[in-house]
Amino acid sequence: MPASDVQDEFLFERIEAEDWDAVAAALAAYHPADIARIITRAPSATYRKLFDRVPEDLKPHVLSELEGQAGSDILEALSSSDIVEIVEDMAPDDAADVLGDLPEDRSEEVLHLMDEEDAHELRRLLKYDEDTAGGIMTTNVVALRGAQTVQAAVEAIAYVESDAPFFYAYVVDDRRVLKGYVHLWELLKERGRQRPLDDLVHADVISAAVDMDQEEVARLMARYDLSALPVVDGKRRLVGRITIDDVVDVMEEEASEDILRLAGSDDEELENVSVLRTCRIRLPWLLITLVTGFVTSMILKQFVAHIAEVLVLSFFVPIVLAMGGNTGVQSSTLTVRRIALGDLHTENIWRILLREIGVGAIMGAVCGLAIALWAVLLVRISPGYAPSHSPLEIALIVALALFGAMTFAAMFGAFVPIALNAIGIDPAVASGPFVTTTNDLSALLIYFAFTVVLVRAFG
Amino acid sequence: MPASDVQDEFLFERIEAEDWDAVAAALAAYHPADIARIITRAPSATYRKLFDRVPEDLKPHVLSELEGQAGSDILEALSSSDIVEIVEDMAPDDAADVLGDLPEDRSEEVLHLMDEEDAHELRRLLKYDEDTAGGIMTTNVVALRGAQTVQAAVEAIAYVESDAPFFYAYVVDDRRVLKGYVHLWELLKERGRQRPLDDLVHADVISAAVDMDQEEVARLMARYDLSALPVVDGKRRLVGRITIDDVVDVMEEEASEDILRLAGSDDEELENVSVLRTCRIRLPWLLITLVTGFVTSMILKQFVAHIAEVLVLSFFVPIVLAMGGNTGVQSSTLTVRRIALGDLHTENIWRILLREIGVGAIMGAVCGLAIALWAVLLVRISPGYAPSHSPLEIALIVALALFGAMTFAAMFGAFVPIALNAIGIDPAVASGPFVTTTNDLSALLIYFAFTVVLVRAFG
Numbered sequence: 001m002p003a004s005d006v007q008d009e010f011l012f013e014r015i016e017a018e019d020w021d022a023v024a025a026a027l028a029a030y031h032p033a034d035i036a037r038i039i040t041r042a043p044s045a046t047y048r049k050l051f052d053r054v055p056e057d058l059k060p061h062v063l064s065e066l067e068g069q070a071g072s073d074i075l076e077a078l079s080s081s082d083i084v085e086i087v088e089d090m091a092p093d094d095a096a097d098v099l100g101d102l103p104e105d106r107s108e109e110v111l112h113l114m115d116e117e118d119a120h121e122l123r124r125l126l127k128y129d130e131d132t133a134g135g136i137m138t139t140n141v142v143a144l145r146g147a148q149t150v151q152a153a154v155e156a157i158a159y160v161e162s163d164a165p166f167f168y169a170y171v172v173d174d175r176r177v178l179k180g181y182v183h184l185w186e187l188l189k190e191r192g193r194q195r196p197l198d199d200l201v202h203a204d205v206i207s208a209a210v211d212m213d214q215e216e217v218a219r220l221m222a223r224y225d226l227s228a229l230p231v232v233d234g235k236r237r238l239v240g241r242i243t244i245d246d247v248v249d250v251m252e253e254e255a256s257e258d259i260l261r262l263a264g265s266d267d268e269e270l271e272n273v274s275v276l277r278t279c280r281i282r283l284p285w286l287l288i289t290l291v292t293g294f295v296t297s298m299i300l301k302q303f304v305a306h307i308a309e310v311l312v313l314s315f316f317v318p319i320v321l322a323m324g325g326n327t328g329v330q331s332s333t334l335t336v337r338r339i340a341l342g343d344l345h346t347e348n349i350w351r352i353l354l355r356e357i358g359v360g361a362i363m364g365a366v367c368g369l370a371i372a373l374w375a376v377l378l379v380r381i382s383p384g385y386a387p388s389h390s391p392l393e394i395a396l397i398v399a400l401a402l403f404g405a406m407t408f409a410a411m412f413g414a415f416v417p418i419a420l421n422a423i424g425i426d427p428a429v430a431s432g433p434f435v436t437t438t439n440d441l442s443a444l445l446i447y448f449a450f451t452v453v454l455v456r457a458f459g
Numbered sequence: 460m461p462a463s464d465v466q467d468e469f470l471f472e473r474i475e476a477e478d479w480d481a482v483a484a485a486l487a488a489y490h491p492a493d494i495a496r497i498i499t500r501a502p503s504a505t506y507r508k509l510f511d512r513v514p515e516d517l518k519p520h521v522l523s524e525l526e527g528q529a530g531s532d533i534l535e536a537l538s539s540s541d542i543v544e545i546v547e548d549m550a551p552d553d554a555a556d557v558l559g560d561l562p563e564d565r566s567e568e569v570l571h572l573m574d575e576e577d578a579h580e581l582r583r584l585l586k587y588d589e590d591t592a593g594g595i596m597t598t599n600v601v602a603l604r605g606a607q608t609v610q611a612a613v614e615a616i617a618y619v620e621s622d623a624p625f626f627y628a629y630v631v632d633d634r635r636v637l638k639g640y641v642h643l644w645e646l647l648k649e650r651g652r653q654r655p656l657d658d659l660v661h662a663d664v665i666s667a668a669v670d671m672d673q674e675e676v677a678r679l680m681a682r683y684d685l686s687a688l689p690v691v692d693g694k695r696r697l698v699g700r701i702t703i704d705d706v707v708d709v710m711e712e713e714a715s716e717d718i719l720r721l722a723g724s725d726d727e728e729l730e731n732v733s734v735l736r737t738c739r740i741r742l743p744w745l746l747i748t749l750v751t752g753f754v755t756s757m758i759l760k761q762f763v764a765h766i767a768e769v770l771v772l773s774f775f776v777p778i779v780l781a782m783g784g785n786t787g788v789q790s791s792t793l794t795v796r797r798i799a800l801g802d803l804h805t806e807n808i809w810r811i812l813l814r815e816i817g818v819g820a821i822m823g824a825v826c827g828l829a830i831a832l833w834a835v836l837l838v839r840i841s842p843g844y845a846p847s848h849s850p851l852e853i854a855l856i857v858a859l860a861l862f863g864a865m866t867f868a869a870m871f872g873a874f875v876p877i878a879l880n881a882i883g884i885d886p887a888v889a890s891g892p893f894v895t896t897t898n899d900l901s902a903l904l905i906y907f908a909f910t911v912v913l914v915r916a917f918g
Contacts, residue, residue, distance in 0.1 A: 033682050158648040166644060167626035184643045185625060189617040191650060222711060223492050225704040227686055244703045245684035252681060255714035256796055263792035270797060275814060279821045282789050289785050290826050293778030294833050300774045301841060315759045319752030321777055322899060326748050330741050333722035337715055338729060355734060362738045367749050374753050382760060440781060
């Protein structure tokens with residue numbers, strides 16, 4: 001049962017009162033994922049005390065769910081032999097994650113204290129980059145030789161020791177090369193049969209290479225609706241499996257990354273990092289904006305010098321900047337998402353760019369018309385700021401400038417992520433400061449160019 | 460095997476050449492998910508022709524994978540009896556999705572032509588809102604009575620007809636009330652035993668109410684690492700199950716929604732909707748920005764009238780707007796993501812708000828210092844725009860105004876999603892135009908207030 005809010009409230013009350021017996025009793029009724037959540041939300045001074053009150057058999061599960069500061073604080077406070085005891089009861093992939101979070105000398109210490117076979121396996125897992133299939137897989141995988149009978153296979157499976165339930169068995173040849181899979185359900189149906197397991201094998205098995213990027217793994221499993229994915233090495237030998245719940249975590253991570261990058265921020269910030277660290281993560285984008293602003297102020301100065309007699313035009317500068325910026329953000333966000341969902345291909349790049357130009361032009365025309373009406377009104381009520389030009393001339397200048405800025409921004413917003421993707425950079429970075437600031441500058445320059453030319457022309 | 464790019468290229472070539480025999484032969488080697496992908500990417504005139512070339516036994520799978528325009532075009536082109544034939548081979552949840560996409564009179568027609576029992580089940584599924592547990596569940600669920608022996612249960616399961624493999628069996632009482640679950644693996648281990656199934660049952664089963672929001676379902680399954688979730692009605696009777704692959708789709712959908720809402724856009728746009736429809740989706744945000752811009756231009760007019768003698772101050776308006784806007788977007792994006800990940804609770808609301816104010820103030824101080832230096836420089840190179848004030852006075856005015864605008868924006872950006880969430884509105888809407896435009900206006904007003912007061916004070 002998921003924990004209810006009332007239960008949570010009671011527990012937090014007992015934690016605050018430092019009534020550790022009551023806390024221990026309450027925690028015993030919790031799911032490990034909920035215990036991890038409770039610890040993360042408790043004051044950091046109580047992390048260790050809370051973890052000590054977790055029932056022994058749940059500690060491995062709780063520790064593998066704990067992320068961020070709470071996780072590292074608790075690991076730091078535990079002795080190496082405590083860690084060994086907990087880690088030995090974890091699934092290998094979770095154990096590798098925990099060891100990967102330790103400083104190298106401590107993780108070496110823990111590995112030395114461990115059972116040699118387990119340590120060997122963990123060392124192998126630790127070698128994989130944590131963002132790859134190897135980094136998220138577990139080595140706990142049931143591999144059956146296809147030559148045996150179904151009955152023998154069922155008996156073998158019944159004796160497998162596994163810390164997590166599994167739903168497929170993989171079928172391999174004598175050199176452990178992956179040949180296919182069988183559902184447990186199928187084995188259950190045919191459980192008494194003497195026919196070879198090979199007869200039941202699904203040979204159309206989809207697998208991941210051990211160095212495949214985790215985002216690619218997630219996309220593969222989502223696309224083919226897989227609940228488990230076997231992982232193979234360079235010689236197609238079965239080395240592990242990835243289950244869908246690991247991929248769900250990857251998807252949450254990647255979505256957070258993409259969303260926060262849009263704001264020039266960072267995944268790390270979702271954890272409780274210090275205020276100063278937050279500032280350090282967030283300032284770079286703002287400083288880029290600031291420097292762009294410096295350039296803007298210089299351009300504005302030139303602008304005012306050129307069009308001092310039509311000062312009314314400067315009132316529209318913020319509008320043009322905001323419209324160009326927002327149009328560009330729309331285009332780049334859509335394009336980045338398209339790429340993330342695997343929906344960009346050589347054959348549709350041009351279509352996407354042309355589409356965005358079309359969309360920008362139509363929206364620019366609509367907004368241009370609206371701003372023209374507003375400009376006529378504004379000049380009528382304060383003619384002093386444009387003594388030498390008719391309201392219609394001012395309206396035409398402003399409308400054309402806005403139209404140009406929006407069309408350019410729509411095209412540019414789609415172009416940048418496509419270009420970044422083509423040269424192998426994560427297109428999501430485009431959604432951050434780059435597109436926004438370039439659009440600010442280009443919108444201003446387009447506005448500036450239009451107004452100066454047209455003011456002269458009408459002059 | 461996932462399809463390779465070379466395979467894809469060949470297939471698209473054959474489609475273009477209208478060589479339908481070669482297309483049919485090539486499609487036979489494809490996974491249904493890849494066939495759906497190919498159809499979606501092909502020219503819309505070929506949708507129907509391609510679908511006709513899909514091997515008969517794959518048609519149900521392909522149709523349930525097809526989304527957007529391609530799916531509805533093909534459904535429209537098929538006769539009702541064709542649809543019946545395809546839908547009867549689908550999992551009930553997929554069949555309900557297809558019928559839900561049909562116009563009501565056509566879906567009624569299809570239901571009339573169907574086997575009565577199937578039609579009854581589909582009608583029941585169609586009643587659930589498609590964003591709830593009921594809307595994404597399948598009714599295809601194995602329910603065993605706990606009183607029978609393990610051996611009897613295994614035999615019962617072996618005879619279950621299921622179109623999709625399953626990994627758990629649910630245990631119910633005589634009134635179909637959910638009591639727990641067993642893993643198929645456990646049944647396999649104990650397959651010959653005469654002990655009652657009740658002995659093996661995990662009673663700590665997590666379930667979803669049939670009207671639970673799909674986002675909540677996804678969060679529950681992600682949090683507890685579940686690969687399947689039983690769905691129960693108001694009397695805790697088992698009515699269906701949700702598998703993790705459905706939830707992966709939900710997560711992609713919701714992440715897209717959140718990301719695109721940040722850009723004032725819309726999920727629908729990721730499909731190939733027309734350019735005009737795209738404009739209609741995207742224009743509202745831009746029009747809000749535009750109207751805000753109108754107000755900005757009025758404020759600027761007043762501003763210029765008040766500080767005509769220090770025109771240099773107007774050069775900084777775009778900076779202050781951009782900095783306020785971006786600071787606010789960072790805060791609101793982080794807060795929205797926190798809420799989406801279930802990381803906002805009554806006990807930490809104040810901490811989040813105070814944190815954001817602190818972060819905004821620190822970043823405002825850093826940026827204020829930078830802009831002060833720039834202001835001194837700018838006034839020095841063009842003293843004509845601030846004849847009656849010293850560069851230091853101008854720098855102080857600009858720096859204080861920027862500091863105020865950024866601190867306010869950081870607080871406000873966090874406050875809006877929290878407030879929306881509290882009154883039951885999806886906080887993700889806050890990331891769109893609302894925060895941005897309010898920040899533009901408030902930044903300008905803060906700047907205006909500071910400058911007018913300080914110009915007078917120094918005057």
